[in-house]
Amino acid sequence: MAISFDELENNPFYIALETKYIEKFKEAQKKIWHICVPFHKSLKTHIITKDFIDGHILKPSPFFKSHFVTTDVNNSSFEIEDGLIKTEKGVIKILMEETAYNDDYIPYKILIIERPLSCLSNIKDEIHNTFNSKNQTQTLNQCTTFLKSHSEWKDVLKLLDKKIQVFNSSYIVLPQYLKDASSKLKSILSWANSEFLGAQILAQVPPAQFAKLDLYAALENYIMFQVHDKVFPVVHKYCLEEDVKLKHKLIWLYEACVTPKELGVQETFCCRTPSAIEELSSINSKKCPVVKMNCLMSTIEFLNQDINNFFLEASYPVKNKDIPCVTSDDLIPLLVNVIVHSRLDNLISNLYYIENFCLETSPVDKLSFGLVTFQAAIEYLKNNEFEFLKTSSRKIQNQLPSRELRTATSDPNSSKKSPIRTKQAACQSPTDHLLENVSKMVETSSKDTLDKSIAKGSTSLNQKRAFPNKPQENVGSFLTSLRQNSLGLSYGKQT
Numbered sequence: 409m410a411i412s413f414d415e416l417e418n419n420p421f422y423i424a425l426e427t428k429y430i431e432k433f434k435e436a437q438k439k440i441w442h443i444c445v446p447f448h449k450s451l452k453t454h455i456i457t458k459d460f461i462d463g464h465i466l467k468p469s470p471f472f473k474s475h476f477v478t479t480d481v482n483n484s485s486f487e488i489e490d491g492l493i494k495t496e497k498g499v500i501k502i503l504m505e506e507t508a509y510n511d512d513y514i515p516y517k518i519l520i521i522e523r524p525l526s527c528l529s530n531i532k533d534e535i536h537n538t539f540n541s542k543n544q545t546q547t548l549n550q551c552t553t554f555l556k557s558h559s560e561w562k563d564v565l566k567l568l569d570k571k572i573q574v575f576n577s578s579y580i581v582l583p584q585y586l587k588d589a590s591s592k593l594k595s596i597l598s599w600a601n602s603e604f605l606g607a608q609i610l611a612q613v614p615p616a617q618f619a620k621l622d623l624y625a626a627l628e629n630y631i632m633f634q635v636h637d638k639v640f641p642v643v644h645k646y647c648l649e650e651d652v653k654l655k656h657k658l659i660w661l662y663e664a665c666v667t668p669k670e671l672g673v674q675e676t677f678c679c680r681t682p683s684a685i686e687e688l689s690s691i692n693s694k695k696c697p698v699v700k701m702n703c704l705m706s707t708i709e710f711l712n713q714d715i716n717n718f719f720l721e722a723s724y725p726v727k728n729k730d731i732p733c734v735t736s737d738d739l740i741p742l743l744v745n746v747i748v749h750s751r752l753d754n755l756i757s758n759l760y761y762i763e764n765f766c767l768e769t770s771p772v773d774k775l776s777f778g779l780v781t782f783q784a785a786i787e788y789l790k791n792n793e794f795e796f797l798k799t800s801s802r803k804i805q806n807q808l809p810s811r812e813l814r815t816a817t818s819d820p821n822s823s824k825k826s827p828i829r830t831k832q833a834a835c836q837s838p839t840d841h842l843l844e845n846v847s848k849m850v851e852t853s854s855k856d857t858l859d860k861s862i863a864k865g866s867t868s869l870n871q872k873r874a875f876p877n878k879p880q881e882n883v884g885s886f887l888t889s890l891r892q893n894s895l896g897l898s899y900g901k902q903t
Contacts, residue, residue: 415520416506419448421464424456432461437510442466442476443518444493447503450523464525470712473735478525486525493521500525548695551630554622555604564603568627571596572634581639583646586764589639593631594767600627628767629696636695640761647757654756657789661748664797671748672741672788677734679718681746684711688750691758697765700758705778711742736781743785759783 416422422445425433436443444464446454454460462480469475469485478484487494491502504520555565575596581589601624644651668678688707694700712734734742747755762779 415448415504416445416518419445419520420451421445421448421456421461425461429458429461432458432465436465436479437508437516438512439467440510440514440516441479442488442516444525445518445520446524447520447522454524454526460524460526470734484525488519493519493525548630548633551626551633554626555630558608560607561604564600564607567603568596568600568631571599572631575635576638581642583642586639586643586646589642590764590767593635593639593765597624597628597631597767600631625698629698632696632698632765632767639765640695640757643761643765644754644757647754647760650756651754654786654789655751655753658748658751661794661797662751666748666794666797668741668745670794670796671744673745674738677715677738677742679715681711681714681742681749683714684708684746685749686710688746689752691752692754697762697767701762701766701776701779704762704782707746708739708743708778708781711739711746715742739781740785740788743781744788747782747785747789755782756786759786 425443425445433443435441442465444466446464459480463478463482463484465479466476466486466488467479469477474489475485475487477486485495488502493500493502501522502519503522506518506520507515508518509515555561575592579589579592604623604627669675684707687703687710691700691703694703715734752758759779759782763783
């Protein structure tokens with residue numbers, strides 16, 4: 409395919425961008441976004457609209473360094489590598505790459521591509537993406553209202569309710585046969601979709617009055633909302649052992665006050681992420697697998713938003729284009745930190761439920777990315793023992809705050825013991841025993857220091873000169889004795 413040097417001057421897409429959509433053009437220049445210009449011969453069957461323009465201006469993905477997303481409502485994701493624009497659906501060749509400069513003399517790229525990016529998707533995908541982005545959080549009432557909005561579906565809806573009732577009352581869901589239960593629910597959904605579409609055709613309702621994928625998604629949510637209380641408890645029973653193990657590790661990490669940096673987060677991204685933690689904590693309130701999966705994706709989006717807000721509040725001292733990008737390597741430990749602070753009891757059950765009971769989900773869509781990312785974060789938690797948190801000094805620091813230590817040692821001359829301390833003495837832990845020893849050592853050290861100070865004041869200057877090299881006992885002897893105590897705990901630098 410021959411490319412002339414005046415391709416941009418005569419290209420209807422580029423001409424429209426420079427004239428009718430000049431504001432979008434200026435925005436792309438200012439923000440250093442990539443502009444994809446389809447080859448002029450490939451535009452004969454396409455109408456150049458605002459959405460078409462937005463779908464060919466790419467901004468960096470917030471998740472992957474080498475990926476880009478469109479600036480339209482679909483936020484389609486692409487990877488640019490080796491002269492190709494790649495997606496799971498196919499590739500498009502980059503015929504030419506031009507370097508242009510904005511008003512600040514900062515370079516940006518114009519990519520001349522062999523055909524429009526919209527060729528990699530179809531109308532079905534666009535409807536699916538629109539439904540995913542806007543209607544994933546449907547409630548049971550919303551689904552019911554939608555299905556009752558067409559009179560021709562009334563009889564079929566009654567039959568569907570009957571099938572759901574039979575499933576809840578008669579079908580036995582066993583932990584070892586959860587995939588069979590999933591297949592059964594998929595067959596009910598498939599039947600319902602065919603019957604609803606058939607009723608619509610018989611009633612001769614114009615296709616423009618509803619979207620097929622809106623119907624399919626509403627049916628899925630409608631079914632799964634009503635079987636949740638029967639299926640999810642069995643899923644939790646099946647995943648109980650793994651859930652308990654993960655829960656114990658999360659509690660241990662939380663009580664150890666583990667920091668994001670200790671979990672592997674780059675120092676640049678070490679910040680509070682309250683929005684992401686709050687969103688993930690709400691997953692148990694969702695009763696539909698698709699809505700739960702949307703919660704995972706929302707958590708990732710809130711996480712990215714929290715980080716961006718952190719940079720804005722900290723007045724990050726570089727231009728916007730240089731703000732660090734969260735890559736996949738950064739995202740996993742960041743999510744681990746969110747999981748630790750959300751302290752969910754059944755996260756593994758939720759992930760299993762999403763993976764096996766989402767009845768209509770493309771394996772390459774945006775929401776599936778959220779599921780896979782969380783599964784990777786769980787594996788990170790499982791495979792990392794965090795040995796550095798098991799040191800004795802870390803344990804004592806967390807179990808014995810400085811305020812408690814001051815309270816415990818504030819009255820060394822008091823010989824009266826409270827009933828609580830007398831009761832605790834009968835079942836002292838090593839740390840309690842250590843605390844008691846610390847109190848005794850501080851008391852002894854204080855008395856010794858006071859006696860020596862009095863003796864020092866009554867000693868003549870000649871006596872001081874007679875023993876110039878005699879070592880004086882001070883707090884160092886206390887630290888030495890503390891280090892040498894036989895509680896099995898080590899202090900100081902270890903070799």
